[in-house]
Amino acid sequence: MRIGFVGLGTMGEPIANNLRKAGHDITVWNRTPSRAEHIVSKGGKLARTPRECAAGKDLVFTCLADEKALDAVLDGPEGVLAGLTEGDVLVDLSTAGVRAAKVASEKVSKRGARFLACPILGSKSAAEQAQIVLVAGGPGPARERARPALHAISARLFEVDEPEKAALMKLVVNAVGGAMLTAFGEAVALGAAGGLEPWRIVEVLQASSFHSPLYLMKGELIEKKDYAPRFKISLAEKDQRLAQEAAAELGAKVPINEAVRRMFAAAVEAGRGEKDVAAVADLCLEWAKKE
Numbered sequence: 001m002r003i004g005f006v007g008l009g010t011m012g013e014p015i016a017n018n019l020r021k022a023g024h025d026i027t028v029w030n031r032t033p034s035r036a037e038h039i040v041s042k043g044g045k046l047a048r049t050p051r052e053c054a055a056g057k058d059l060v061f062t063c064l065a066d067e068k069a070l071d072a073v074l075d076g077p078e079g080v081l082a083g084l085t086e087g088d089v090l091v092d093l094s095t096a097g098v099r100a101a102k103v104a105s106e107k108v109s110k111r112g113a114r115f116l117a118c119p120i121l122g123s124k125s126a127a128e129q130a131q132i133v134l135v136a137g138g139p140g141p142a143r144e145r146a147r148p149a150l151h152a153i154s155a156r157l158f159e160v161d162e163p164e165k166a167a168l169m170k171l172v173v174n175a176v177g178g179a180m181l182t183a184f185g186e187a188v189a190l191g192a193a194g195g196l197e198p199w200r201i202v203e204v205l206q207a208s209s210f211h212s213p214l215y216l217m218k219g220e221l222i223e224k225k226d227y228a229p230r231f232k233i234s235l236a237e238k239d240q241r242l243a244q245e246a247a248a249e250l251g252a253k254v255p256i257n258e259a260v261r262r263m264f265a266a267a268v269e270a271g272r273g274e275k276d277v278a279a280v281a282d283l284c285l286e287w288a289k290k291e
């Protein structure tokens with residue numbers, strides 16, 4: 001397949017690379033061109049603009065930070081939309097929220113093309129190993145076209161009939177993940193304030209019925225104070241904001257989500273926005289020492 005791929009960040013770069021490894025003819029574009037160097041050195045083609053990246057492809061992917069980044073690459077004379085023609089399929093892997101899925105779907109339809117919102121579940125290492133989980137939402141024929149490529153980059157593919165439902169599913173799952181992460185960070189700091197070592201807390205927690213691979217993964221990073229970004233706190237805050245926007249639109253009450261967002265926002269304000277979500281624990285540890 002001829003594939004265009006826009007957005008080579010933490011997740012986009014390894015995913016695009018897996019499409020290349022699966023034998024697809026891949027053309028890439030990224031706002032910061034240096035992030036395309038690796039894939040181009042392995043035979044990927046470099047487009048000069050998002051429009052050029054999207055034009056004449058069997059499938060076009062976007063994998064961007066948020067809804068603003070998505071608009072920035074879709075719109076304008078050199079945007080992705082300008083490169084799409086009748087029958088093309090655009091797959092957006094970003095977590096951009098329910099409203100953005102609706103808006104993007106409408107914009108793509110106006111070009112005679114079809115849109116799939118296809119948010120990712122999973123970490124950077126899952127992306128590298130083609131072990132992410134995907135939720136693809138959109139028209140059946142578009143899902144059919146995208147399916148072989150989506151299988152090549154994921155361990156599991158769920159499908160729903162509307163982009164908005166896929167976008168909402170991602171926000172729902174991340175609302176649970178955000179609550180787990182913030183509660184874990186806070187609890188580790190509480191234990192540490194009373195002399196319990198983080199690794200010991202994780203050991204006992206993992207023996208309980210509340211165990212999760214998330215605590216093992218993030219517990220190890222907290223122990224090593226390794227906060228290099230696998231999933232940035234700024235993106236986690238954005239996910240909770242998008243969940244709140246969806247809740248407001250749907251008339252759902254989400255008080256826990258509000259508290260979780262405040263925790264991530266506090267971490268961003270404390271200068272940790274570009275660090276891994278595990279660094280929420282670092283903030284709680286700092287608070288615990290102060291108080």
Ligand SMILES: NC(=O)c1ccc[n+]([C@@H]2O[C@H](COP(=O)([O-])OP(=O)(O)OC[C@H]3O[C@@H](n4cnc5c(N)ncnc54)[C@H](OP(=O)(O)O)[C@@H]3O)[C@@H](O)[C@H]2O)c1
Nearest residue numbers: 007008009010011031032064065069072094095123230231
């Ligand atoms: N990391 C994870 O574990 C994870 C897991 C599941 C889902 N997600 C979601 O997947 C998406 C990508 O995440 P990521 O971790 O790959 O993020 P990232 O490393 O921050 O990469 C973001 C990408 O968006 C681009 N971008 C941002 N603003 C832009 C703008 N105004 N115009 C054009 N391009 C712009 C960046 O370009 P530059 O390189 O120029 O900055 C980069 O390619 C996000 O929606 C995230 O919430 C992430």
